Amino acid sequence: MLELKGIRKSFGQIEVLHGVDFTVNAGEVHALLGENGAGKSTLMKILCGLIKPSEGEVRIDGKVRNFNDYNEAIEAGVGVVFQEFSLVPYLNAVENMFLARELSNGLGFMKRSVMRKRAAEIMRQLGVSIRLDVPIRVLSVAEQQFVEIAKALALDARILVLDEPTATLTPAEVEHLFHVMRGLRAQGVAIIFISHHLEEIFEICDRITILRDGEYVASCAVSEVDQARLVEMMVGRRIESSFPAKPLISAEAATVLDVEEVQLAKGGPVSSFTLRAGEILGFAGLVGSGRTETALAMLGAYPATRCKLRMNGIEIRFADPAEALAAGIGLLPESRKEQGLITSFPILQNVSLNNYGKYLLGHFFINRARELEDTRKAMQQVRVKAPSPHARVDTLSGGNQQKVVIARWINHSMKVLIFDEPTRGIDVGAKAEIYQLMRDFTAQGYSIIMISSELPEVIGMSDRVCVFRSGGIVATVEGDAITSEQIMTHATTGRTQHVA
Amino acid sequence: MSHDADAITGGKAEPTAAPFWKSLIHSPLALPLAGLIVVSILMGFASDNFFSVSNILNVLRQVSIVAILAVGMTFVILTGGIDLSVGALMALAGTMAAGFMVNLGLPGWAALLAGVGIAIGLGLFNGLLVAFGRMPAIIVTLATMGIARGAGLIYSGGYPISGLPSWISWFGVGRIGIIPVPVIAMVIIYALAWILLERTAFGRHVYAIGGNETAAKLSGIKTGRIKIAVYVISGLTAGLAAIILTGRLMSGQPNAGVGFELDAIAAVVLGGTAIAGGRGLILGTLIGAILLGILNNGLNLMGINPYLQDIIRGFIILLAIYIAREWR
Numbered sequence: 087m088l089e090l091k092g093i094r095k096s097f098g099q100i101e102v103l104h105g106v107d108f109t110v111n112a113g114e115v116h117a118l119l120g121e122n123g124a125g126k127s128t129l130m131k132i133l134c135g136l137i138k139p140s141e142g143e144v145r146i147d148g149k150v151r152n153f154n155d156y157n158e159a160i161e162a163g164v165g166v167v168f169q170e171f172s173l174v175p176y177l178n179a180v181e182n183m184f185l186a187r188e189l190s191n192g193l194g195f196m197k198r199s200v201m202r203k204r205a206a207e208i209m210r211q212l213g214v215s216i217r218l219d220v221p222i223r224v225l226s227v228a229e230q231q232f233v234e235i236a237k238a239l240a241l242d243a244r245i246l247v248l249d250e251p252t253a254t255l256t257p258a259e260v261e262h263l264f265h266v267m268r269g270l271r272a273q274g275v276a277i278i279f280i281s282h283h284l285e286e287i288f289e290i291c292d293r294i295t296i297l298r299d300g301e302y303v304a305s306c307a308v309s310e311v312d313q314a315r316l317v318e319m320m321v322g323r324r325i326e327s328s329f330p331a332k333p334l335i336s337a338e339a340a341t342v343l344d345v346e347e348v349q350l351a352k353g354g355p356v357s358s359f360t361l362r363a364g365e366i367l368g369f370a371g372l373v374g375s376g377r378t379e380t381a382l383a384m385l386g387a388y389p390a391t392r393c394k395l396r397m398n399g400i401e402i403r404f405a406d407p408a409e410a411l412a413a414g415i416g417l418l419p420e421s422r423k424e425q426g427l428i429t430s431f432p433i434l435q436n437v438s439l440n441n442y443g444k445y446l447l448g449h450f451f452i453n454r455a456r457e458l459e460d461t462r463k464a465m466q467q468v469r470v471k472a473p474s475p476h477a478r479v480d481t482l483s484g485g486n487q488q489k490v491v492i493a494r495w496i497n498h499s500m501k502v503l504i505f506d507e508p509t510r511g512i513d514v515g516a517k518a519e520i521y522q523l524m525r526d527f528t529a530q531g532y533s534i535i536m537i538s539s540e541l542p543e544v545i546g547m548s549d550r551v552c553v554f555r556s557g558g559i560v561a562t563v564e565g566d567a568i569t570s571e572q573i574m575t576h577a578t579t580g581r582t583q584h585v586a
Numbered sequence: 587m588s589h590d591a592d593a594i595t596g597g598k599a600e601p602t603a604a605p606f607w608k609s610l611i612h613s614p615l616a617l618p619l620a621g622l623i624v625v626s627i628l629m630g631f632a633s634d635n636f637f638s639v640s641n642i643l644n645v646l647r648q649v650s651i652v653a654i655l656a657v658g659m660t661f662v663i664l665t666g667g668i669d670l671s672v673g674a675l676m677a678l679a680g681t682m683a684a685g686f687m688v689n690l691g692l693p694g695w696a697a698l699l700a701g702v703g704i705a706i707g708l709g710l711f712n713g714l715l716v717a718f719g720r721m722p723a724i725i726v727t728l729a730t731m732g733i734a735r736g737a738g739l740i741y742s743g744g745y746p747i748s749g750l751p752s753w754i755s756w757f758g759v760g761r762i763g764i765i766p767v768p769v770i771a772m773v774i775i776y777a778l779a780w781i782l783l784e785r786t787a788f789g790r791h792v793y794a795i796g797g798n799e800t801a802a803k804l805s806g807i808k809t810g811r812i813k814i815a816v817y818v819i820s821g822l823t824a825g826l827a828a829i830i831l832t833g834r835l836m837s838g839q840p841n842a843g844v845g846f847e848l849d850a851i852a853a854v855v856l857g858g859t860a861i862a863g864g865r866g867l868i869l870g871t872l873i874g875a876i877l878l879g880i881l882n883n884g885l886n887l888m889g890i891n892p893y894l895q896d897i898i899r900g901f902i903i904l905l906a907i908y909i910a911r912e913w914r
Contacts, residue, residue, distance in 0.1 A: 407806045426801050427798065439805050442787030452785055
């Protein structure tokens with residue numbers, strides 16, 4: 087049904103796709119696999135006309151269709167759910183679904199009731215009940231994800247591209263998404279599915295195509311491979327267990343941080359927890375359960391109604407992250423692009439961003455030689471792969487970008503680092519490196535709070551886990567009790583969480 | 587962790603420094619500079635007088651006020667803000683300074699400093715409202731523009747305040763050697779601004795806020811203070827421009843500087859600074875200001891109808907921004 091042949095693409099002098107072939111049949115879920123920077127997103131952008139290939143052709147039903155822009159692709163039945171949502175936050179679900187494709191009558195007035203009916207129908211077909219009349223921004227991330235999918239379906243897409251749709255979803259929501267995908271497959275829609283979760287590939291996909299460094303590696307049926315073989319094809323080498331061994335943390339380890347009470351909103355639950363020297367404390371729970379907000383409240387970056395904490399026994403309150411930094415608490419935010427990186431800066435200045443206190447000449451001027459030297463050291467320490475410290479950060483892969491954000495904190499004498507979704511959107515190889523870095527930090531005596539929606543990661547990395555539900559901590563588990571069953575039970579208390 | 591040292595380039599092998607002209611071509615200054623050269627050559631053809639030393643110094647003297655206002659504007663725009671009040675602040679500072687001299691009998695230096703102080707104070711007012719009041723800069727500074735303009739008119743009754751000590755004119759029309767004082771002031775202010783932006787942590791933080799304010803805040807930068815500081819700097823440069831203006835006019839004129847904020851913004855943008863903030867160079871602003879000045883000067887030398895000049899300048903700005911669009 088869809089065929090991409092010999093696709094090459096160069097940006098400037100750098101070729102990022104070296105002749106990729108990719109074929110998808112009607113009525114199948116086809117996984118497109120590869121590490122970050124392998125060329126998956128570029129290939130999908132070529133498919134939908136956002137960028138033009140330097141060479142090669144796109145065929146649909148045997149006909150050559152090299153699209154000039156996204157609209158042409160939509161006309162031809164290609165619907166894409168991008169990794170970064172393309173929804174307008176202040177419009178409601180119906181308006182978003184029909185954006186730029188509004189149905190109008192002869193006088194130019196929109197047929198609002200027709201569109202609403204059609205939207206409701208698609209939602210019913212998807213099996214989700216989402217409020218159609220409220221602005222998108224008040225919906226949960228999962229609901230927005232389904233609106234995004236509904237938007238693609240409203241175009242009668244016969245080829246649907248889902249670029250990491252599960253990255254922000256909880257297991258129950260993922261399950262529901264898969265249910266929807268199976269339904270679409272049965273209707274003959276060809277689905278291209280991009281995900282870094284290999285378990286998901288085995289659960290939902292029929293066939294797989296693997297890319298590595300812009301090269302086509304292989305295509306095969308899911309039944310022909312196992313997980314280890316897949317990873318090997320993706321990274322070109324075998325990867326042992328990606329989680330480093332957990333060190334023994336003595337019960338007498340000093341308490342670094344004693345959060346006596348946090349209350350995010352008036353009338354909400356009040357939580358407390360402690361963080362010991364050298365441990366990784368996991369924050370698990372559904373998206374929206376208050377994990378990130380609790381961390382931000384500690385740093386003075388979220389207006390909690392109550393927040394009382396002691397650091398090494400001394401009561402302390404931070405007005406903003408600058409004060410937290412001075413006290414030795416740093417944050418690696420959830421979204422690298424929006425909250426982590428200054429994309430207009432090169433690596434150098436992204437790393438030294440909050441380090442200038444150390445590079446000053448006579449209180450005022452920047453000692454640029456020291457800045458460069460320290461940044462190099464930091465880059466080596468966290469193993470940033472880049473041509474030079476002067477390289478632009480937006481040319482780096484997700485994993486390397488994350489390492490740049492990490493490097494920002496290692497020249498400080500930090501005590502506590504908060505990693506919010508440290509491996510979201512990062513490939514297998516880089517994940518393992520970041521896990522190892524986190525353990526290197528704790529070995530140096532740092533304590534880490536790790537917020538994560540990936541259960542295997544929470545289980546593999548945490549020494550103890552605080553489970554959040556509806557704005558507060560409902561349980562803290564440690565040792566052998568850290569299992570997916572335990573965590574999910576606490577996170578949902580038996581009540582199965584349905585989307586909306 | 588195994589160390590495959592070639593893969594990690596925390597970078598030993600640094601590419602050797604590119605030759606000067608090559609790094610210039612890739613610099614954001616290339617385009618404004620090219621524009622400056624092209625326009626200069628065109629003007630040179632159009633008027634024999636253009637390339638004379640006296641005319642060049644004259645152009646620089648004419649642009650100095652807008653160029654100095656554009657320094658503060660560059661700081662503000664780099665953070666992603668805008669300051670519409672600078673023309674009105676300059677007029678108010680000049681009017682008040684003249685009033686302090688004439689009506690209160692303050693010594694000239696004290697009156698001028700007081701004028702600068704008023705401009706700084708209103709800059710601080712802008713900064714506080716933008717940073718802590720969380721109001722949009724364009725609205726805050728629009729309001730301040732009206733307030734400052736109105737205050738100057740009320741204080742002066744709408745009339746110029748003249749009768750200043752004659753030495754005040756040194757700031758506007760004096761020379762050191764052959765160089766006009768306003769040009770020297772402009773050069774010094776640009777040099778200080780360059781140091782501040784390129785060589786201090788404060789400067790980096792200014793760029794960081796314009797590049798990504800959330801990231802800057804979460805990484806521990808006091809974003810509020812930096813934002814206040816850029817509006818204070820903008821007030822300061824408006825005050826300094828007022829000293830030159832007062833020297834040139836030998837009076838405090840409450841209606842002076844109308845529309846200068848727009849010229850300053852045009853200079854910043856022509857100089858290659860992104861209006862959304864985060865990218866740009868102070869030297870680009872200087873080039874942008876001179877470019878505007880040359881246009882004015884050249885169009886005057888050619889004897890073109892002043893109303894038509896406005897239209898020509900408008901189209902040239904559009905053309906420049908259009909060319910710059912794809913450049914980066």
